[in-house]
Every structure is written in C-alpha cells, then in structure tokens.
Amino acid sequence: MNAVLAENLVKSFGDVRAVDNVSLTIKEGEIFGFLGPNGAGKTTTIRMITGVLIPDFGDVKIFGTDIHKDPITSKLNMGIIPENGTVYADLTALQNVLLTAKFYGMKKNEREMRANEVLENLGLSERKNSLVRSFSKGMRQRVAIAAAIVHSPKLLILDEPTTGLDVYSRRLVIDTVREMNSKASTILLTTHNIEEANALCSKVAVINKGKIAAVESPEKLKKTFDTSGYVEVSFDRNVSEEVFSYQGIEKAEKWGDKWRIYSDDPDRTVKFLSALAEREKLKFVGISTSNPSLEEAFVKLTEED
Ligand SMILES: Nc1ncnc2c1ncn2[C@@H]1O[C@H](COP(=O)(O)OP(=O)(O)OP(=O)(O)O)[C@@H](O)[C@H]1O
Incomplete structure (x- = not known):
C-alpha cells in the first residue's frame, strides 16, 4: 500500500504558483527525501500532504484515506514535525509529550511508558522535568520529535528536521528517524542537506520552482547526472x-x-x-x-x- 499518494497538487499565493502540479507516491517502509532549494515549494507541499493547507487542485491520500475528506483517520496515522517544530515553552519536556499522547487518545499507562521511552531515546531523560523555555534549539527540536513519535505513527513527516542543530542533536534525530523506519514507519522528510538525504533516503524527489524535477533512488540519480x-x-x-x-x-x-x-x-x-x-x-x-x-x-x- 502507498503511505502517501499525492496527485496533481497545485497551490498559488497571489501571483506566485508555489506548487505546480506535483504528484508523489511514497511506498510503505520508504525513507523518502524531498529536496529543493529555498522557495522551491517543499513546505507548501508538506502542508498540503499533512492537511494544514487546502490545495487549489489535486488530492492527497494517506494510507488510502483522503486527508481532506477524513482528516482524523489520516492524522492518527501521522506524526508531524513542522519546520521549527513547535513545543509549549511553559510546559516541561515530559508534559509536552504526554499532552500530545493524550491528543492521540493513548491510554494513561501507555502514555507514561512511551513518553519516558521516547524522551530517553532522544537524550532528554535527565531534563524531562525542566521547562522547555530553558532548552536550546536542539533540545526543543528533540522534544518536538518525541511528541510526534509518541504514538508510534505509521507515517512520520519531518520538515527540515536537522537544520540549525548541533552535531549531537543532529545525530540523535537521524538515529531516531532510522529507528522509526526499522520499526515499520514510513518517513517523509524535507532537507537542504544533500549528504543527509544521500545517507538516509531510499528515494528522493527534487523539486524546483514548484515542479518535480526528478524522483529516483540517490544512487540512480547520482549516476544519471554523473558527467565525470x-x-x-x-x-x-x-x-x-x-x-x-x-x-x-x-x-x-x-x-x-x-x-x-x-x-x-x-x-x-x-x-x-x-x-x-x-x-x-x-x-x-x-x-x-x-x-x-x-x-x-x-x-x-x-x-x-
Ligand atoms: N503563506 C504564504 N503566502 C505567500 N507566499 C507564500 C506562502 N507560503 C509560501 N509562499 C511562497 O511560495 C513559494 C514556495 O515556498 P515554500 O515555503 O513552500 O518553499 P520551500 O521549498 O519550503 O523553501 P525553504 O527551503 O526556504 O523553506 C515561495 O516563493 C514562498 O515565498
């Protein structure tokens, strides 16, 4: 089954056609990288895929369910980490994760067990009872990721997950993505970091000026453009x-x-x-x-x- 099927997505803002007839198929189990220069349309596409933005044209299905017709079913299957992932600064790391777990309808015991587990995996156990207000950017991003994966989503969507992070946080984020994938999650991530896409992704799509320029495995893409x-x-x-x-x-x-x-x-x-x-x-x-x-x-x- 396809985890994501996006067909002919179009979105304009005034005169700017941010996304111009984009179609993407992401198979279950893939780590799919979405690459493109600044302003290429990555975030706009992700926002349509996650149901935050309604396309001018086109459809999105998440595991076969139309995100706009049945957003709740679709969203229960997803964990989303938007660009500059949002967390509540006045709550502790643990409270942030528990709150999201509650939104997803997890039972109390399960919430506590999983919240502690994901915080531990993301190197935050020792600071789990500190207010997020006191956290660095990398720590906040790790809290956002912990919250997004607490319900073990079948599809994890990350927009620029490692931009601006220090080496330690970046490593933890990458390890978490790999671990989620090995436990049967499909991953969609946008990135500017080509080496990261190369190391992580089984397939990449390159978007430029709102249009898909190529969809390939990194190895094939490299070979196609190898003029050397x-x-x-x-x-x-x-x-x-x-x-x-x-x-x-x-x-x-x-x-x-x-x-x-x-x-x-x-x-x-x-x-x-x-x-x-x-x-x-x-x-x-x-x-x-x-x-x-x-x-x-x-x-x-x-x-x-
Ligand atoms: N809410 C908005 N209102 C007006 N224009 C927008 C809006 N969101 C995006 N755009 C425009 O749409 C185009 C695509 O933007 P988008 O944020 O999707 O690109 P991106 O590939 O994610 O870029 P970046 O890598 O810089 O985050 C840009 O020209 C941007 O200025």
Whole structure:
C-alpha cells in the first residue's frame, strides 16, 4: 500500500504558483527525501500532504484515506514535525509529550511508558522535568520529535528536521528517524542537506520552482547526472598518453601521478586497462572509478536556465 499518494497538487499565493502540479507516491517502509532549494515549494507541499493547507487542485491520500475528506483517520496515522517544530515553552519536556499522547487518545499507562521511552531515546531523560523555555534549539527540536513519535505513527513527516542543530542533536534525530523506519514507519522528510538525504533516503524527489524535477533512488540519480565518468589509474612506471587510444575512450588526462580515463562505460575501461597492463607488462599501483555526488545531480536539476 502507498503511505502517501499525492496527485496533481497545485497551490498559488497571489501571483506566485508555489506548487505546480506535483504528484508523489511514497511506498510503505520508504525513507523518502524531498529536496529543493529555498522557495522551491517543499513546505507548501508538506502542508498540503499533512492537511494544514487546502490545495487549489489535486488530492492527497494517506494510507488510502483522503486527508481532506477524513482528516482524523489520516492524522492518527501521522506524526508531524513542522519546520521549527513547535513545543509549549511553559510546559516541561515530559508534559509536552504526554499532552500530545493524550491528543492521540493513548491510554494513561501507555502514555507514561512511551513518553519516558521516547524522551530517553532522544537524550532528554535527565531534563524531562525542566521547562522547555530553558532548552536550546536542539533540545526543543528533540522534544518536538518525541511528541510526534509518541504514538508510534505509521507515517512520520519531518520538515527540515536537522537544520540549525548541533552535531549531537543532529545525530540523535537521524538515529531516531532510522529507528522509526526499522520499526515499520514510513518517513517523509524535507532537507537542504544533500549528504543527509544521500545517507538516509531510499528515494528522493527534487523539486524546483514548484515542479518535480526528478524522483529516483540517490544512487540512480547520482549516476544519471554523473558527467565525470572516469576511471583513475596509476602504474608502476610512466606511460604515454597514446597507450590509452582505444575505441570508446574519450580522453586521458594526467592528474599528478595518475591518469584519468574518461569514457561512458567504466566497466569497459577497466577491462581495457587490465589488458593494457598485461600487454605492456605494467603493474597497477592504484585503480578506482569516479564517485559521483548527489550534490552534483541536485545542482544540475535546480540550476538556473
Ligand atoms: N503563506 C504564504 N503566502 C505567500 N507566499 C507564500 C506562502 N507560503 C509560501 N509562499 C511562497 O511560495 C513559494 C514556495 O515556498 P515554500 O515555503 O513552500 O518553499 P520551500 O521549498 O519550503 O523553501 P525553504 O527551503 O526556504 O523553506 C515561495 O516563493 C514562498 O515565498
């Protein structure tokens, strides 16, 4: 079953078409990353998916239920951490989480057990009885996350969950996302952080100027935009450029003590190099293929025309 099925979402604010015909399918069990530059339409899309904003056009189904026709059923399945997650500053961390647990209709015993458990997992046990007012940004964000996951939602939606957090809070947030996913939650998160998306997500969608530019696994996306396709090789002695003249090899460039061999088929290049080494009695000192980055793909997908 699809956790999220968003079809043809459109939302304008005055003359600005913030979201322009966006469709997304998020399968159960995925960690789905929503990437895009500032103002691309990520938050507006998330707000439509979570039922906070009514689209001008289009539908959203959460586990098959229309969010606008039956918001309660849909929302019971969700945990939502909005951008700059909101928590009550005049309540303690524990009171914040217990309050949300109550909203979700959890029983008293279960509320207390789970609230303590999630606060512990998010490194907040020792401060659970302190007012949130006294907390740092990272701690507040962790309280917001604890509150959003206390009812073990089937779908966890996080808008920029790690922006502005210190390394410790970021690590706890990422570990929590992974743990929720391993316990059968589907995750949808927006992020600016491409390396984070690369490390966490099984699939990413890139949005630019309100439109979806690509939906792929990070690995496929990297490969699609890898224009650098080269193999780097060094031998135990110098060779001249001519030895690399071979069908399919576009060029060979000297890089320090190595050669970069460009082609559209690294597998063939490696086989060719192996035959070359044998024929010329060369020994490999090192050989590696280029490592395309998701950042490169992202920049290509979102760069100005
Ligand atoms: N309530 C609003 N009223 C007017 N314009 C809005 C409103 N919300 C969003 N916009 C505009 O819609 C566009 C998309 O904004 P949105 O916040 O969805 O982008 P985003 O991808 O989440 O950006 P960021 O990464 O900076 O948070 C922007 O041009 C923004 O100025």
